Amino acid sequence: MTPAAVAFEAIYQAEFDVVMAYFARRTADPQTAADLTADTFVAAITSFSTFNRSKGTARSWLLGIGRRVFAQHCEAVTRGRDVVVRMHGRRVLSGHDIDDLVGRIDAERKGRELIKEAAAALGVSSGALRIRLFRAHGKLRGQA
Structure with missing residues (x-):
């Protein structure tokens, strides 16, 4: 093994329980704690060449990585919940509803093309x- 691999293995052996305990305090799910611990050590091994012992201990370096891993986990969980909340109040569209919406979208597209042509003809x-x-439509509504 390379000297870097030996050094990382020593850090892994010494700090694994600390990192696992860090995540165990933050989540009630043992599988999540194990996954986050693994993610932390994967991130640590990929950035081990940048670890500088003169700037702090291996434990503080690993827990800093762990904080970022946990923040990313929380963000992903929150995004997932947001999707569920947004989807919760929506109804499933029938084939007729979908056809109607496609027709409306096509009509809007054609309307935008007509406006572009009319604007070009008027020089605006x-x-x-x-x-x-919009203003003309508002005036017409006011007269009705």
Whole structure:
């Protein structure tokens, strides 16, 4: 084994229980604690060449990596919950509903193309034409 591999193995042997305990205090699931510990040591071994003993102990270096691994885990869990919350209130669309939405999207696309053509014919930007149409529509609603 290389000197770096021997050094890392010594750190792994000495600090494994500390890192595992760190995650065990933060999660109730033993499998999650084991996964996070493994992720921490994978990150540590890939960045071992940058470890500088003069800047701190191996334990503090590993726990710093562990903090980042745990933060990423929490972020992923939160994103997953957000998706569930967003999806919870939605209904499943029927084939008819989907066809209707596709038709509306196509109509909107055609409308945007017509606005671009009309704006070009009038010599204004499409945004300016949309504003003019919006104002005209508002005036018409006020007269009705």
